Amino acid sequence: MEFLKLGMLIMAVVVAAVALLSFPSLERPWTLDKLLSGADSQFADLVLTDALIYTSDHSTPFAEAMAIRGERILQVGNFSSIQGLIGRKTQVLNLKGKVVLPGFIESHVHLISGGLQMVQVELNGVKDKHEFVQKVMKAARGIEKGSWILGGGWNNDLWGGDMPVASWIDDITPDNPVWLSRVDGHMGLANSFALREAGITKSTPEPVGGNIMRSSSGEPTGLLIDSAMELMLPLIPKASTHERRNAMVRASKYALLKGVTTVVDVGRYFPGAPGDLVWEDFRDVYEWAYSTGQMHIRVCLFFPLETWTRLVELMKNVGRALGNWIFLGGLKTFADGSLGSSSALLYKPYLDEPNNFGLEVTDHNWILNNTIEADKLGVQIAVHAIGDKANDLMLELNKVLVSTNGVRDRRFRIEHAQHLVPEATICFGEQSVIASVQPQHLLDDADAAIKKLGHDRALKESYLFQSLLKSNARLAFGSDWPVSLALNFSFEFAQYNPKMLKIYPFITHNLTSYVCAFQVADINPLGAIKAAVSRTPPSWSHAWNPSECLTINDALNASTISAAYACFLDDQIGSLSPGKLADFVVLSTNSWRDFAEEVSASVVSTYVGGKLVYSEDWAGFYSA
Template identity: 55%
Template sequence: MNACVVISASLVLLLSLLLSLHIRNDHNEWRWRNRLWWLPSTFSSTSGIAADLLVTNGTIYTSDSSLLFADSMAIRDGRIIRIGNYSFVQEVSGYGTKELNLEGAVVVPGFIDSHVHLLFGGLQMARVEVRGVNTKDDFIGKVKEAVRNMKEGSWLLGGGWNNDLWGGELPSASWIDDITAHHPVWLSRMDGHMGLANSLALRIAGVNSSMQDPVGGTISRNADGEPTGLMIDSAMKVILSCIPEVSVEERRQALERASRYALMRGVTTIVDFGRYFPGAPLKHSWEDFTDVYKWADLSGRMMIRVCLFFPMPTWSHLLDVVQTTGRRLSQWIFLGGVKAFADGSLGSNSALFHEPYADEPWNVGLQVTDTESLSNMTVQSDKFGLQVAIHAIGDKANDLVLDMYKSVVSTNGKRDRRFRIEHAQHLTHGSVAKFSEQGIIASVQPDHLLDDADSAVKKIGLERAQKGSYLFQSLLASNTPVAFGSDWPVADINPLHSIKTAIKRIPPGWDKAWNSGECMKLTDALNAHTISAACACFLDDDIGSLSVGKMGDFVILTAHTWDDFITQGTSSVAATYVGGLQAYP
């Protein structure tokens, strides 16, 4: 027994000495702290070991309703051990403690982006970028420039185009066939629910006039019945299945590239829905989990925290992993749940509505997954405790999912399950009440309204667009949990811009808000990107607010007073800290 006491005391002394060392190399310090993240926060406060970092003399917005503002906080082993006024926090200062004087700057919790396709975004950063192109000639010019130095036969990949920016005309293979005769091309639309293939890519995939539309998808055709090159929703898999696999090394580089970009924008945690779009191979998410995320975690290369969602058809595989490892693999990787699709997107005229599109009176959109399959998979996933998130954009799709969720609860019984609807862009009059009554999480992306404002009026009419689109404040007022995200790379990953959008709701070229009654307050929008986002993925015990026991993830803003932040409705990121360590710049 005495030997055990001696060993325990020696271990505590050894840890005390090691943890007080100043390791000059940032990367080595980062990796060392990663190995010690498991030390409980109570170890610091009860053992007398000094804090690693004091953050002082700032305006700290905590997102914690029990203490909304503080001027100082102390961090030890990556977690917050004290927060409040300087004299209280300074008590845990000691040998080896660093102090960061904010000089009045505003600090907020590390942002959580509730909906990202992280590796896909990282890959897109190294491909042909046609985002923001606003003329047909510029679109063609981008493609022409990209193929100039490419090896013959190699695929030209990229995306981000938005036909609404050049008047609405959809691109076709004929636009680019002459300049890509020796290169198969696939360029996805910004929303990921439609893509353009050139004629060579169509031939490789065997797409011709006699090919039938797949279930949940459409092959666009001209008046003669010939494919135009546009593939919508599930039809995209015909092309995607022919594109060479991305190498492991490329995907690992994409993770690093995307993580650094997220940190630059103040994002310390993302909810990753993988390279999973309608028609995408289900295996991609699992390959990325094994080859990229687990590899990065084990080798000390993770820079941001990720909560991973997997394709719902693979729910049993996820269940096996969760039962073996639990939901928390490390301080960096959490297993979230499963995702499915109910419909397509507004921009591709494939979002599912009760009434037809104004510009296509014969079309009400697409139901991407049939009701029976969607319901059965949801029942099984939920039965075994997996969180479920379903993509729904059109009002009929949202009603379909809301009604299905209610049925699943009656089948499996009540519990804390936190069902999510991803996007929830267009709702009927009674849908908001359904969200509230059932406690369904609305995982929404404010910056999408900037892209949709003009096209929504054309596609569904002014009255429907005004009454039922992007009802953030109505959802919040009904006590619906609202979590903000970007859907990057569909929209940019930029929480501060997203917050400004939710507050102002002024699309490009407009001089007033789109439905001003739906404008949110700054603190509500901040919470939607922090504590509410954490609750939406069962991570509110670890992140989401600057509270004792939680991770020391925080963002220093350029705003020097809270009043400036409120008045301007925006700011920019000066620095990002993860676990008390500076990660950006």
């Protein structure tokens, strides 16, 4: 009897289940797939096999297989250790020996500005006046009268050193204002139309902290240097919200093409620029992208130091991240200018300008007071410093932070750390200061540094990557993409520093009203790694200071796990370790030896959170 009751009960359950499954209007709380998914939850969604995986994890540097479930890594190791995670729904990807790396982390970019300039022509690499004029002529064709022709990237050193003048381009741009910034962004050329629009004449006084270059008769030649650019840049139209959103998406896709899965975006912020620009982009672009599912890469944002109270309040309200896509990194400011414009702050004068020691861009006491307050509340600080004296000042500032606010894991960052007295490398290590550096810049700077600093000084002080590592400092690689930009500011020198002297031009623009030309310091981590390993400028046959060359492993770590550490994300990304987000790239090579020696591979595919987001086989994936 009990057996009969049990049989009837089982039959009733079966009938009820069939009814549920066949009743179309009933919303089922479960399905057959969901029922079976419990059994599959122990298995991976994706397994890589027959791969040469560099993990950036010192506990397991290399592996041949990796298992991923959802957006995170389950296991990394040999195939036998992964095999048990392969279920009937697992996608198994045999990579036939190809090299796999953690997704690259770009430690210093201006993402939206990079996206804006991608749709415009460039003046980089121009080697003579004729080519310069031809580029501008091409940009001027077909545009409406009165529309701006903006651009940059020119480097007069490439054609012997003579500076361009307005008369080069006046005849081909009689009805349009032109502004073309130099590669370092610290000077620009205006045509006569633009000079008239800005009201710059023979009688215009020299601005504090800048120069209007003049002919022997006192007439402006068209060149405006440093703060003199403030006379021109406010005239340039501003980019719309729609254009900035498109620029962010465009730049993100370009990053994926290069294997970059995370960037540290230091924003549209330069000395003299209002801090609101970065906050406008956070509100109008990043929050929009997060809420609408338009984030393609992970972004760590740095905000202007003068807005530190605003960032602290935001962190109180939303925490330090929006999901796994947008991270609120910290604050940034500027200590000096650049070597190319002879405004990097140095102990000794420039060789070609014996009375020039460079420039303290932002008042040091102002930096100190504001960093102490922000640091007290646990916010990370990053400071732009290029010259040897500027770097030492920032190392001393970090010591003051420690003595004032106590010892903690603050990961103070110095952006660029380009020229250092040898003793400074030891201080970086002793103080656990991050050196956020741009290896590709050394390829362009080698000749200029020797010209401006002298051979011995340039050799001993420039791009000391190996010395920094030997001193136990952390390196984080970036590109500063893009280098040369122009910006529409309502330029008011910040009240906190009435002696602000340097302005980095940066373009915000209305694409319907003008054309721009730019130099691109390419977002290219494989290029940065190769530059750090070889240190060989394009026109050289040997390395520039070979004792500072890095090994391939050290260079890879600077683009992955150390870069993640530099922005407090090493618990989430930076290495292919169990539990971390599954961001990785597949390269074209299947030879580690060849890759280590030549760094000549290309990116075949990029994955973010275990999902394929770029493949070289996808026609039309990226289009400017």
